[in-house]
Amino acid sequence: EAGVTQFPSHSVIEKGQTVTLRCDPISGHDNLYWYRRVMGKEIKFLLHFVKESKQDESGMPNNRFLAERTGGTYSTLKVQPAELEDSGVYFCASSQVTAANYGYTFGSGTRLTVV
């Protein structure tokens, strides 16, 4: 079984540019989550999809971030325009079950550097 795949693994962009991160969850996993870790800080929740619907987007920092999951398969997270404080590692995770006690499978993350 393939795991959660994220790409690119690294991205370096200039302030003001646009970047799109992609996440392919494990096949059949309806739940998809985005988290990010800003340098030296905690890993923080961004949002949760159930299939193509946003179940919880309370962690999205501002309207420069747009997440989509068309068709309920892969998801993209677009940052436009990128700011220096957006630098960090963006993790995607998926789970088959919505239950809080299930635990997720995480991808390896995308390291975003905004210069």
Add this chain to the structure above:
Amino acid sequence: AQSVTQLGSHVSVSEGALVLLRCNYSSSVPPYLFWYVQYPNQGLQLLLKYTSAATLVKGINGFEAEFKKSETSFHLTKPSAHMSDAAEYFCAVSGATGRRALTFGSGTRLQVQP
């Protein structure tokens, strides 16, 4: 509301020594608690989880953690450290009701000395 505190951003032990990584949590609802590990250049891997069954939870690679409600703690232990245990460890909490999102601690980087 939930929060997690991991005491010690860096812990160093000798190979063969006891590993103890501390985690205290705060939750307004019955918590589910998790420990994840991140090896270099890899994603987060679930080590173990507490979901209101047994308070002593055994995980992969010889790790275990004990849920102590009175102390609001969920410390991670391993009797004998191995070089391959060097990684960053994250404690996380979610509520048994409400939001499904995990709240993470700031992580503890474990170094194992030969």
